[in-house]
Amino acid sequence: MHLYDLPLLFSLIGLVLYTVLAGADFGAGLWQLFSGKGSRGVRIRDHAHNSMAAVWEANHVWLIFVLTVVWTAYPEAFGAIASTLSIPLFIAAVGIIFRGAAYALRAGSSTARESRTIDTVTAVASIITPFALGAAVGGIASGRVPVGNAAGDLVTSWLNPTSILIGVLAVVTAAYLAAVYLAADAVRLGKSDLARAFRVRALGTGVVAGAIALGGLAVLHADVPSLYHGLVSGDGLVALVVSILAGVATLGLVWVGRYEPARYSAAAAVAAIIAGWALAQRPTFLPGLTIQQAAAPDDTLIAIVVAVVVGAAILFPSLGLLFRLVLGGRLDYAESTPTSTRPRRAVLSASAPGLLARSAGACFIAGLGFLTAADAGWAHAIGIASLFAFIVLGFLAVAPSELASAGTEDGEPIQ
Amino acid sequence: MASIFTLALAPVHQDYLLEARQMQALSFAVHIPLVCFGVAFPAMLMFVEWLYLRTGDELYRVLAKRWTKIMVALFAVGVITGTILSFEMGLLWPNFMATFGSVFGLGFAVEGFSFFIEAIFIGIYVYGWDRLSPRAHFASGIPIVISGFTGSLMVISVNAWMNHPTGFRLSGGEAVDVHPVAALFGNSYLWHEMIHMYVAAYIVVGFLVAGAYAFGRLRGRWGRYERTALAIPLTIAALAAPVQVLIGDWNGREVADAQPTKLAAIEGLPDTSRGAPLHLLGWYTDDQVKYGVAIPKLLSLLAFHDPNATVQGLDAVPENDRPPVNVVRVAFQTMVGIGTLLAMIGAVFLLVRVRRKRLPRSTWFYRALVIAGPLSVVALICGWVTTEVGRQPWVVYDVMRTSEAVTGAGGIPVGYATLALVYLGVGIGVAWILRRLARAPLELPPTTLEPPAGG
Numbered sequence: 001m002h003l004y005d006l007p008l009l010f011s012l013i014g015l016v017l018y019t020v021l022a023g024a025d026f027g028a029g030l031w032q033l034f035s036g037k038g039s040r041g042v043r044i045r046d047h048a049h050n051s052m053a054a055v056w057e058a059n060h061v062w063l064i065f066v067l068t069v070v071w072t073a074y075p076e077a078f079g080a081i082a083s084t085l086s087i088p089l090f091i092a093a094v095g096i097i098f099r100g101a102a103y104a105l106r107a108g109s110s111t112a113r114e115s116r117t118i119d120t121v122t123a124v125a126s127i128i129t130p131f132a133l134g135a136a137v138g139g140i141a142s143g144r145v146p147v148g149n150a151a152g153d154l155v156t157s158w159l160n161p162t163s164i165l166i167g168v169l170a171v172v173t174a175a176y177l178a179a180v181y182l183a184a185d186a187v188r189l190g191k192s193d194l195a196r197a198f199r200v201r202a203l204g205t206g207v208v209a210g211a212i213a214l215g216g217l218a219v220l221h222a223d224v225p226s227l228y229h230g231l232v233s234g235d236g237l238v239a240l241v242v243s244i245l246a247g248v249a250t251l252g253l254v255w256v257g258r259y260e261p262a263r264y265s266a267a268a269a270v271a272a273i274i275a276g277w278a279l280a281q282r283p284t285f286l287p288g289l290t291i292q293q294a295a296a297p298d299d300t301l302i303a304i305v306v307a308v309v310v311g312a313a314i315l316f317p318s319l320g321l322l323f324r325l326v327l328g329g330r331l332d333y334a335e336s337t338p339t340s341t342r343p344r345r346a347v348l349s350a351s352a353p354g355l356l357a358r359s360a361g362a363c364f365i366a367g368l369g370f371l372t373a374a375d376a377g378w379a380h381a382i383g384i385a386s387l388f389a390f391i392v393l394g395f396l397a398v399a400p401s402e403l404a405s406a407g408t409e410d411g412e413p414i415q
Numbered sequence: 416m417a418s419i420f421t422l423a424l425a426p427v428h429q430d431y432l433l434e435a436r437q438m439q440a441l442s443f444a445v446h447i448p449l450v451c452f453g454v455a456f457p458a459m460l461m462f463v464e465w466l467y468l469r470t471g472d473e474l475y476r477v478l479a480k481r482w483t484k485i486m487v488a489l490f491a492v493g494v495i496t497g498t499i500l501s502f503e504m505g506l507l508w509p510n511f512m513a514t515f516g517s518v519f520g521l522g523f524a525v526e527g528f529s530f531f532i533e534a535i536f537i538g539i540y541v542y543g544w545d546r547l548s549p550r551a552h553f554a555s556g557i558p559i560v561i562s563g564f565t566g567s568l569m570v571i572s573v574n575a576w577m578n579h580p581t582g583f584r585l586s587g588g589e590a591v592d593v594h595p596v597a598a599l600f601g602n603s604y605l606w607h608e609m610i611h612m613y614v615a616a617y618i619v620v621g622f623l624v625a626g627a628y629a630f631g632r633l634r635g636r637w638g639r640y641e642r643t644a645l646a647i648p649l650t651i652a653a654l655a656a657p658v659q660v661l662i663g664d665w666n667g668r669e670v671a672d673a674q675p676t677k678l679a680a681i682e683g684l685p686d687t688s689r690g691a692p693l694h695l696l697g698w699y700t701d702d703q704v705k706y707g708v709a710i711p712k713l714l715s716l717l718a719f720h721d722p723n724a725t726v727q728g729l730d731a732v733p734e735n736d737r738p739p740v741n742v743v744r745v746a747f748q749t750m751v752g753i754g755t756l757l758a759m760i761g762a763v764f765l766l767v768r769v770r771r772k773r774l775p776r777s778t779w780f781y782r783a784l785v786i787a788g789p790l791s792v793v794a795l796i797c798g799w800v801t802t803e804v805g806r807q808p809w810v811v812y813d814v815m816r817t818s819e820a821v822t823g824a825g826g827i828p829v830g831y832a833t834l835a836l837v838y839l840g841v842g843i844g845v846a847w848i849l850r851r852l853a854r855a856p857l858e859l860p861p862t863t864l865e866p867p868a869g870g
Contacts, residue, residue, distance in 0.1 A: 053542070054538040054539075054541070054542040055538055057490070057491065057494050057534035057537065057538060058531060058534040058535045058538055060494065060498065060534075061527060061530050061531045061534050063498070064497075064498060064501055064527045064530060065524075065527045065528075065531070067501050067502075067505070068501070068520060068523040068524040068526070068527045069524055071504070071505065071512050071516040071520045071523070072516055072517065072520025072521055072523070072524050072595075073517075073520075074516075075512055075513045075514070075515070075516025075517050075520065076513045078505060078509075078512050078513065078516060079505065079509035079510060079512045079513025079514075079516070080509070080513070081505070082502075082504075082505025082506055082509045082512065082822075083505070083506075083509035083822045083823060083824050084824070086506045086822065086824040086826070086830075087824075087826070089502055089505070089506055090502070090506060090830055090833075092502075093498065093499050093502040093503075093506075094833065094834070094837055096495055096498050096499075097495045097496075097498075097499060097837055097841060098837075099495070100491050100492065100494050100495030100498075101491070101492060101495060101840075101841050101844055103491045104487075104488040104489075104491035104492050104844070104845070104848060105488075105844050105847070105848050107484060107487060107488055107848065107852075148823075149427050149509055149510055149513075149822060149823040150427065150509070150822055150823035150824040151823075154824055154825065154826075296516070296517030296520075296593070297517055297590075297591065297592075297593045299593050299594055299595065300517040300518070300520070300521065300593050300595050303521050303595045303596055304520070304521055304524055304595075307521060307524055307525050307528075308524070311524075311525065311527075311528035311531075314528065314532065315528055315531050315532070315535075318531070318532055318535045318536070318558070319531075319535060321535075321539070322535045322538055322539055325539060325543070325547075326538075330543075330546055330547070331538075331539070331542035331543060331546055357769065364657075364658075367658070367661060368661060371661055371662070371665055372661050372664055372665070373720075375720065377603075380606075380607075380665065383661075383665075384606075384610055384662075387658045387661065387662070390654065390658065391651070391654045391655055391658060394650075394654040394765070395650055395651060395654060398646075398650045398653075398654075398765070398768050400643070400646035400647045400649070400650040401466050401475075401643055401646070401647065403642075403646050403650075403768065403773070403774060404639060404642035404643035404645070404646040404647075404774070405639060405642075405643070406773075
């Protein structure tokens with residue numbers, strides 16, 4: 001492991017997390033399309049929406065993470081990938097627009113018909129996006145993205161046997177992961193009929209995903225022999241076997257209704273297959289370009305590694321908190337009553353509004369002097385601080401909530 | 416013109432460079448107002464929640480919960496439009512990324528973490544209402560406010576670098592001696608841009624939210640709830656708008672220093688001259704501003720604090736190194752005009768507050784507030800047009816041309832049309848959801864309709 005490998009390792013970890021987290025979000029969208037009719041269909045759709053609503057935004061940031069790390073650490077490869085694979089990436093982007101817009105809109109939909117329309121848009125976007133992203137991955141994995149500005153074929157780089165295989169696998173995997181997670185959520189919420197519904201879906205899609213993955217080896221053998229040989233020998237084979245074992249274990253866990261551990265074994269199966277791809281393809285990034293050649297200068301690599309490590313130290317506790325609250329049912333959508341019955345107090349204890357207003361005025365004049373009249377950098381810093389103090393003191397002096405409480409249309413002025 | 420970028424991805428001829436730029440501009444124009452809500456709205460929302468915690472007055476809780484719904488809807492749309500922007504960086508400008516990703520990419524990577532924190536705590540905050548303890552819920556909002564600041568700081572650090580590139584050396588078309596931390600955060604161009612944008616976010620959100628309730632007042636909805644919902648954002652905007660005039664002036668002086676060609680385009684100054692005048696309004700044609708009002712020596716005075724200072728004109732650079740003057744100039748004048756108007760509205764509000772100790776009563780004041788919201792968005796966009804079009808023809812000022820950055824892939828008009836249609840649909844959807852949220856009946860307990868004792 002060299003310094004120039006580290007950002008790629010981070011990106012792959014990000015890709016795994018995007019697949020198992022946001023993938024489940026797309027899968028949930030897909031299940032909204034195949035929910036069936038009637039009140040049970042409505043319950044399935046609502047469950048699929050509500051389970052994901054608190055976490056989908058955070059889950060989608062993993063894609064941004066992957067993009068930013070790759071374009072910082074491997075800019076030349078990123079430029080080549082983004083230009084040659086512009087069509088599938090654009091399709092994925094449009095799909096993400098619809099997926100997110102549906103979340104925004106569903107908050108305001110009040111009739112079943114409106115929800116149904118929004119859910120259908122969501123579902124279509126949820127199939128297109130993972131397919132397009134999977135097809136783009138297939139283009140990279142099958143060596144169809146040469147170095148250069150749009151140097152590869154804009155169509156066959158993502159419409160080829162490997163791309164279609166990975167695209168379809170991405171959609172089915174998303175559906176499978178979602179079914180496992182939604183079954184687990186349904187058990188937690190005590191909705192046994194929904195748990196049964198998603199158990200059946202999980203088993204069905206799990207078997208299909210496994211079959212496609214194994215059958216896909218034949219596609220790889222014919223289309224990208226080098227990747228195939230990397231996967232069935234050495235480290236690649238270890239990853240492949242781990243993935244198969246984890247996949248089989250997940251099916252068993254779902255079969256016996258142990259959905260919580262099934263979440264993690266399903267994620268492990270996905271992680272192992274992505275690791276297998278990386279192991280089989282290394283050290284090549286793109287045809288004729290190794291990871292070492294693609295890497296940015298050392299200063300940049302060090303900066304990005306430090307940024308990711310420090311960022312992760314803040315991110316993972318936060319993510320842990322979110323998932324602990326969500327999986328612990330603390331954010332579930334059952335209505336409860338507010339708990340606070342504190343005695344009423346005035347907003348501010350008796351302060352001197354006149355003094356606040358005069359201090360604010362003084363700060364504004366100081367800001368004018370230091371920012372506008374003076375030229376030195378340190379003076380500008382004082383000027384900006386003074387102006388911010390003006391806004392804060394001015395806000396306290398205006399006291400908008402008290403102004404609104406007392407200043408009725410024809411009422412007497414306050415104080 | 417021959418390119419110096421021979422070793423990175425070779426630049427290609429792109430018939431639709433202008434469409435690519437417009438597509439990028441459209442995406443920014445859609446995203447930036449939403450960014451304002453991500454930056455400024457959580458702070459206003461948390462102030463209302465703090466009022467509730469402090470006073471126990473149900474009215475503030477109802478207001479904070481209503482605003483939470485608006486925040487989450489707009490944040491969701493902001494997430495996707497922001498994702499589109501990060502895709503477009505590569506889809507439209509792969510050569511820019513390939514050549515300089517190692518220099519500025521770090522800013523976006525750190526921004527990604529900011530975005531993570533924002534998304535995580537928005538999830539907790541939005542779904543934590545009535546489920547977490549009031550204190551824990553309030554605390555969950557604090558990271559949203561902080562990450563709104565750090566996120567925009569990171570994005571602006573990249574924009575500041577594009578306008579004022581440092582922290583690398585070019586050798587054979589490749590960036591070498593790369594020092595990304597110095598390039599992004601040691602850049603003298605960062606702070607004035609950042610503060611200008613940050614204050615703009617509070618102005619835009621303040622006037623838009625206040626404008627919505629001002630519209631309600633014109634329709635006769637004017638209880639304590641509406642007055643509170645109007646007064647809080649309006650107070651912030653009214654204080655921030657005059658401050659922005661000073662910050663804008665500071666920005667102008669920094670541009671005069673580092674990007675004289677941009678300043679010349681902003682002012683329509685054809686020739687380098689001493690004691691340069693400032694033109695209000697007018698149209699730049701035949702190397703001069705026609706139909707404008709000239710104020711002698713004012714440009715020299717404003718830009719360099721000396722009425723006889725020399726200001727560099729457009730003639731200092733060859734014609735193909737100049738930005739389109741009228742686009743930049745009209746955008747700038749629009750921004751300044753609207754900014755002045757907003758500062759005046761703010762001053763009127765503050766004056767009435769100080770003198771009469773009440774909210775303004777004139778219907779004209781509320782009519783002005785209704786249009787101040789959309790106008791502030793126009794000013795925001797015009798400000799970005801000024802700085803981004805004013806940087807043209809460079810994507811990295813004086814280093815890389817936009818035409819050298821663009822993709823070689825075809826189909827830009829198709830992508831542009833598709834995105835425009837999709838964004839039109841998203842716009843209709845957002846309008847629909849905001850109307851729907853506004854029409855939902857208020858769930859105010861009867862006691863809160865009167866002011867609380869001693870409040």
